[in-house]
Amino acid sequence: MNQDAILQALVADKLVSAPGSARGRLLKEAARLFRDDGYERTTVRDLAAAVGIQSGSLFHHFRTKEAILKAVMVETIHLNTALMRAAVDEAEGDRAKLRALIQAELESVNGQTGEAMAVLVFEWRSLSVEAQEEVLQLRDIYEQLWLEVLGRLHRSGEVSADPFVVRRLLTGSLSWTVTWFHSGGKMGLSELTDQVMLSLGLID
């Protein structure tokens, strides 16, 4: 199952907006603006201009500005949960599964959905407390994927540190790559993945 097929399945289930639809384009522009300028600095007028409508017309699609932020986050989580599960299912062996997870997360952060992922990481606080809890619950689903793989690698002695701690250290280091890594450079995503595995002592 490739990335396009995964996306289409999610669209069919109405978990993610079709990229071509008005709602889909709006969310894409929102993700870009929220990442570049931050949620608070982005005005509804900026966002409306980016999609070529009047600011008031936004509220035909979303009840509030916060609902747009939440939708960006929720759809991103749904997409990435599916991508992670596919990555982990395709790889054989726990080292390979971990490598697949790392590469998948790096692709999410630095690839096409990177804008939305960055928003997910850095725009937390702009969500109301209730919305935060909702998003957090969704996120836990794919955290479980990591913990299973890391748990087995820990029991086999290949990873000495505590799985929970390792996952959290990785969350930080992988999402932080958005601030310094640029896919166009001389190091590619695959090499970066290797470097992460190396730094964990999982390649010799």
Place this chain on the structure above:
Amino acid sequence: MNQDAILQALVADKLVSAPGSARGRLLKEAARLFRDDGYERTTVRDLAAAVGIQSGSLFHHFRTKEAILKAVMVETIHLNTALMRAAVDEAEGDRAKLRALIQAELESVNGQTGEAMAVLVFEWRSLSVEAQEEVLQLRDIYEQLWLEVLGRLHRSGEVSADPFVVRRLLTGSLSWTVTWFHSGGKMGLSELTDQVMLSLGLID
């Protein structure tokens, strides 16, 4: 040279405001509010109320709201550069120096100056481009400390991955601890440091 002595030396050099002074208290409250609510969400009225003055009176101490953010960041960098240098100087051997750097950064992020450090990490974009460059230059000074130690560990074969990459991965994982690690819990800062060293394969 302990932490208090370092702080006093910086205050004497006017690189950091005295914690008891009006300016010092203002910056401390600003750091707390900027971390908790974000720079954009924090209003000058919130900040003024937190230090017990009128909002207009803030502008007697700082020309603009942004100048307050910048001051928080600049003073934090000065303080932490000094702390890092002390940590690295006191430790003997490169593994011990790396451990000292990690622990010092974890203390900065999660300890007394944690609020300001979180601001430094997460409130980037709210600074004007010129101010960003200024802050970046100051930060490079202490990045050099890390690269020297990591470079030696790399040449000796103790750290296989590229020093630049390792430093950046560590920047992410260490600053991210602010979102999940709480010093009050059952794992202390020293144990967390051990876990980081473990995850790098630097303890057996």
Place this chain on the structure above:
DNA sequence: CGATACCAAGCAAGCGCTTGGTTTGTAAAT
């Protein structure tokens, strides 16, 4: 014909910051 998507205009509230004047702390002059 009815639903969906949009525009034009603007409201109420909140924003950073300014202004003009008063209090407070300090130190030299009497």
Place this chain on the structure above:
DNA sequence: ATTTACAAACCAAGCGCTTGCTTGGTATCG
């Protein structure tokens, strides 16, 4: 020891602007 002088710290009020969002009406299309 008291007065004088002056700057630093602060208050009360509010200006001009931007913000998220609302309203009432108009295209567009199956």
